[in-house]
Amino acid sequence: MKKFLVYSVITLPLTIASVFTGCSVDSEIPEELTKEDVKFYVPSGFPQPAYNFAANPVTIEGFELGRKLFYDPRLSRDNTISCGSCHMQAGAFSHIEHRVSHGIDGLLGTRNAPGLWNLAWHQTFMWDGGINHIESQPLGPIANPVEMDENISNVLVKLRNDGNYPRMFEAAFGSDTITTQRVMWAITQFQGLLISANSKYDQVQRGEAQFSQSEQSGLATFRSKCASCHTEPLFTDDSFHNNGLSPEPTVMDPGRMHITNDPADSLKFKTPSLRNIALTGPYMHDGRFSTLSQCLNHYTGTMYPSATLDPQLTSGIPLTAQEKTDLLAFLATLTDYTFIQDPKFKEQ
Amino acid sequence: MKRVAFVFVLSLFALCAACDREVVDPPPVDNTNNNNNNGNDTTPPTGNAVCLDITHVVGALPLRLDQTLRYQNLNGDSFSVELVKYYISNIVFMDSAGNTWAEPESYHLVNAADELSCKIYVENMPAGVYNSVSFMIGVDSARNVSGAQTGALDPANGMFWTWSSGYIMAKVEGHSPSSTQAFDVYVFHIGGFGGQYAGQRIVSPSFNTAQAIVTSTTVPLISVNGDINEWFQTPNVIDFSSLNIMNTPGPTSTMFADNYMDMFTVTSIQN
Numbered sequence: 001m002k003k004f005l006v007y008s009v010i011t012l013p014l015t016i017a018s019v020f021t022g023c024s025v026d027s028e029i030p031e032e033l034t035k036e037d038v039k040f041y042v043p044s045g046f047p048q049p050a051y052n053f054a055a056n057p058v059t060i061e062g063f064e065l066g067r068k069l070f071y072d073p074r075l076s077r078d079n080t081i082s083c084g085s086c087h088m089q090a091g092a093f094s095h096i097e098h099r100v101s102h103g104i105d106g107l108l109g110t111r112n113a114p115g116l117w118n119l120a121w122h123q124t125f126m127w128d129g130g131i132n133h134i135e136s137q138p139l140g141p142i143a144n145p146v147e148m149d150e151n152i153s154n155v156l157v158k159l160r161n162d163g164n165y166p167r168m169f170e171a172a173f174g175s176d177t178i179t180t181q182r183v184m185w186a187i188t189q190f191q192g193l194l195i196s197a198n199s200k201y202d203q204v205q206r207g208e209a210q211f212s213q214s215e216q217s218g219l220a221t222f223r224s225k226c227a228s229c230h231t232e233p234l235f236t237d238d239s240f241h242n243n244g245l246s247p248e249p250t251v252m253d254p255g256r257m258h259i260t261n262d263p264a265d266s267l268k269f270k271t272p273s274l275r276n277i278a279l280t281g282p283y284m285h286d287g288r289f290s291t292l293s294q295c296l297n298h299y300t301g302t303m304y305p306s307a308t309l310d311p312q313l314t315s316g317i318p319l320t321a322q323e324k325t326d327l328l329a330f331l332a333t334l335t336d337y338t339f340i341q342d343p344k345f346k347e348q
Numbered sequence: 349m350k351r352v353a354f355v356f357v358l359s360l361f362a363l364c365a366a367c368d369r370e371v372v373d374p375p376p377v378d379n380t381n382n383n384n385n386n387g388n389d390t391t392p393p394t395g396n397a398v399c400l401d402i403t404h405v406v407g408a409l410p411l412r413l414d415q416t417l418r419y420q421n422l423n424g425d426s427f428s429v430e431l432v433k434y435y436i437s438n439i440v441f442m443d444s445a446g447n448t449w450a451e452p453e454s455y456h457l458v459n460a461a462d463e464l465s466c467k468i469y470v471e472n473m474p475a476g477v478y479n480s481v482s483f484m485i486g487v488d489s490a491r492n493v494s495g496a497q498t499g500a501l502d503p504a505n506g507m508f509w510t511w512s513s514g515y516i517m518a519k520v521e522g523h524s525p526s527s528t529q530a531f532d533v534y535v536f537h538i539g540g541f542g543g544q545y546a547g548q549r550i551v552s553p554s555f556n557t558a559q560a561i562v563t564s565t566t567v568p569l570i571s572v573n574g575d576i577n578e579w580f581q582t583p584n585v586i587d588f589s590s591l592n593i594m595n596t597p598g599p600t601s602t603m604f605a606d607n608y609m610d611m612f613t614v615t616s617i618q619n
Contacts (some may be wrong), residue, residue, distance in 0.1 A: 027570070132492075132514075134495065136503075140510045140511055151504075152503055179498050180498065181497060258512075
């Protein structure tokens with residue numbers, strides 16, 4: 001009862017307020033961020049991150065600048081494509097329902113835009129691991145001719161000539177000098193803070209929720225048959241594997257070998273994290289599967305034979321129909337609704 | 349003329365910065381004004397320094413950056429040179445007593461089209477009599493894996509691979525009728541920072557018996573020839589008909605790296 005009263009005391013004025021604001025609910029005034037909002041933290045059970053924010057300490061101003069840059073189409077040649085164009089918060093920063101993404105001039109890429117979360121724990125970026133540092137990552141899509149096709153020098157000129165950016169750089173970094181490094185630092189403050197650690201799975205780990213029987217069985221199957229690559233708690237080993245997909249003949253994507261020139265890396269791609277996996281379809285590096293069931297059916301089916309096929313997958317992964325059902329139930333517990341609704345990650 | 353325009357734009361920036369609102373706090377980390385000779389600080393030092401003055405040549409001919417096919421490589425291909433850029437980093441001087449002095453934050457981008465960048469001032473050196481120098485052609489592996497850099501290492505300088513992180517250690521571009529590429533172009537970008545395909549090379553062009561005498565009031569001028577033809581010969585003869593485009597680390601990029609190791613010759617030292 002007491003709880004109810006307290007609840008009413010809090011909600012009543014809110015209700016009244018919302019009645020008064022009425023139809024302008026969507027044109028909300030962005031909330032002021034607090035220092036707590038932009039504090040980088042290591043969720044319980046997580047390993048130490050790969051990225052050290054000591055040299056690039058997150059501030060409210062730096063985070064806000066990074067967020068503005070993330071959603072700014074002026075990072076592209078014709079000012080049409082932003083990072084957020086292909087990385088949508090509602091899809092855990094993946095490109096919802098896009099097998100591959102259309103970048104500048106409607107050009108299609110060859111690989112599926114991955115979701116973005118827990119990036120501070122990654123040593124390598126992109127499906128082929130070509131980018132070796134979170135701060136260097138944005139340079140890839142900015143320069144890619146089918147994504148943003150822009151020269152970073154031009155981006156700097158656009159930002160320097162803008163009415164707001166110099167002031168924002170000054171607030172974030174102490175002077176209004178706009179350099180590549182500061183642009184990358186700011187975006188890193190935003191991207192590095194995309195921490196997803198409040199899925200039902202996480203709540204169960206913290207003792208705040210309980211799995212259903214099917215979810216629990218799914219976890220057991222997951223741990224015995226999937227976790228060697230999709231390692232908890234990040235659900236990726238941050239490494240590269242050939243998972244038996246036949247190369248798509250029009251693309252013939254060599255995967256990791258594109259970067260290393262090493263035939264031993266042929267057809268290997270980075271293990272994607274399975275967090276938020278229910279939201280990030282289509283699946284696989286080329287988005288060939290629309291559903292998670294198709295992914296599971298791939299692993300129980302015939303592997304494309306090649307010298308680099310992961311030895312653990314020589315005969316695929318045997319799964320019964322019940323195991324598949326339970327796995328899907330478990331994978332759904334990896335969706336982090338707090339993360340995809342967090343207002344501080346929204347375009348302002 | 350270009351340089352004048354550049355300096356003018358720089359001054360405009362400086363003016364704008366000067367009349368700006370008061371700066372409340374010093375920047376947390378401000379290494380935007382690195383020790384590099386890419387335009388920020390153009391006042392030559394008056395002491396405790398040396399100047400490495402690089403004159404580019406192609407074999408016996410001076411380097412001219414245009415489309416004229418005036419050069420010939422050891423393979424017999426005629427070619428033009430239209431762009432030459434490379435890094436010099438990790439400069440270390442040794443004195444007559446065997447003591448070494450390493451330039452801190454030692455990253456310099458040499459662009460043959462920018463005369464200023466071909467005169468590398470190494471500053472804040474202890475007074476001494478130096479009789480050798482060593483430096484790296486390229487950028488050490490550490491800076492290839494440390495995220496966004498600034499100054500000479502700013503990715504905006506066009507010497508950074510964005511799809512496969514890492515610096516282009518050196519690049520040369522031009523035309524050659526031997527090339528099988530469209531418009532007869534050749535493009536050689538030498539990168540790769542680790543393992544068997546690393547493109548950096550540490551070199552130590554000999555002073556012979558000469559010495560650079562650094563005092564608080566002198567800046568010895570070390571004149572160095574940088575021969576671009578060496579990129580195409582010794583030990584590996586580059587045949588422009590079979591190799592005319594390269595933009596990824598691999599066995600062919602290391603051929604160039606092994607070649608450019610002997611591109612520098614110290615021609616004189618004026619104290």
